Amino acid sequence: MHGEPATTFQLTLPDWLAEFACAPPVCADDDARIAFAIELARRNVEHGTNGPFGAAVFDGAGQLVSVGVNQVVAQRCSLAHAEILALALAQRKLQRFRLNGDGGHYTLATSAQPCCQCFGALIWAGIDVLLIGARGEDVEALTEFDEGPLPADWIAKLQRRGIRVQRDLRREESREVLREYTRRGGARY
Amino acid sequence: MHGEPATTFQLTLPDWLAEFACAPPVCADDDARIAFAIELARRNVEHGTNGPFGAAVFDGAGQLVSVGVNQVVAQRCSLAHAEILALALAQRKLQRFRLNGDGGHYTLATSAQPCCQCFGALIWAGIDVLLIGARGEDVEALTEFDEGPLPADWIAKLQRRGIRVQRDLRREESREVLREYTRRGGARY
Numbered sequence: 001m002h003g004e005p006a007t008t009f010q011l012t013l014p015d016w017l018a019e020f021a022c023a024p025p026v027c028a029d030d031d032a033r034i035a036f037a038i039e040l041a042r043r044n045v046e047h048g049t050n051g052p053f054g055a056a057v058f059d060g061a062g063q064l065v066s067v068g069v070n071q072v073v074a075q076r077c078s079l080a081h082a083e084i085l086a087l088a089l090a091q092r093k094l095q096r097f098r099l100n101g102d103g104g105h106y107t108l109a110t111s112a113q114p115c116c117q118c119f120g121a122l123i124w125a126g127i128d129v130l131l132i133g134a135r136g137e138d139v140e141a142l143t144e145f146d147e148g149p150l151p152a153d154w155i156a157k158l159q160r161r162g163i164r165v166q167r168d169l170r171r172e173e174s175r176e177v178l179r180e181y182t183r184r185g186g187a188r189y
Numbered sequence: 190m191h192g193e194p195a196t197t198f199q200l201t202l203p204d205w206l207a208e209f210a211c212a213p214p215v216c217a218d219d220d221a222r223i224a225f226a227i228e229l230a231r232r233n234v235e236h237g238t239n240g241p242f243g244a245a246v247f248d249g250a251g252q253l254v255s256v257g258v259n260q261v262v263a264q265r266c267s268l269a270h271a272e273i274l275a276l277a278l279a280q281r282k283l284q285r286f287r288l289n290g291d292g293g294h295y296t297l298a299t300s301a302q303p304c305c306q307c308f309g310a311l312i313w314a315g316i317d318v319l320l321i322g323a324r325g326e327d328v329e330a331l332t333e334f335d336e337g338p339l340p341a342d343w344i345a346k347l348q349r350r351g352i353r354v355q356r357d358l359r360r361e362e363s364r365e366v367l368r369e370y371t372r373r374g375g376a377r378y
Contacts, residue, residue: 078276152341
């Protein structure tokens, strides 16, 4: 192989997220959960060169389980979308590959519509509710990002698998984060 | 949060794959590359409780860059599909989030058709060629696994993004690995 053999990889939250790991909030309803995800996206834009996206997993009581922000550029990994980090960290914390495998109820809140990669990943992750801020068309209109190919009826496909989907939550607030990212020069700054 | 905060997660190849990391082969053509991926799947079935799937990334000269096998159960992570491990390990080795960002030419060979998660992930990973053994319908007929929702014209969607797709390569050989997995009791053994 080229250089050292690669037998392991890891993805890590940036240091500035430590405060949430130490003092996780309870977000009682959909509005509070999406507000939290959008706040993560906003801080990710403030902190650096990664995409303007944030996500969080909550349990049935609204207790935060895990957070994620886009880290593709910093961690040189195309998997490192906000939703992927949040889901994988929740699985690590709960020590199971299907979050609701214990009969619990889990919500993924994401500041913007999942791309094709995250759409596929959330199907296997064991969540019951998907909360979305900005739409895919907002992402594509306001940034250089591409959502990729989703099934035409992607929302129906999720609902049929028992995942409730709620979108357009604080949509304008999430759109403003996307605009701010682009104002700062997008992936190039 | 529940228990310890989770700020990092990692996925690791099983120990029995170390030999490939130490002495990576060159696979000169599509047939040799898919044979290699199917052999990984076969060994993964022999070694344990994980899904009957293997994948590998090759560079333009046919030199192995990385390998992956399904590790969902062992590593308690729904992301840990063979293709995801192979792609993430290749990105780690080459230190970039788009493999062909250097102008090189990369192939992902996978023993069976990518599910919805891996379909999405490979779009962002920077590969030029996708080689597939068994079809999705083989996976669903011969094992308990589900491919998830793909766009109806998923092959055309990949080709339009510059990814050449070749399927039914050693299909029967890969189907035999799927059958062997089920004979051994599938995910329950």
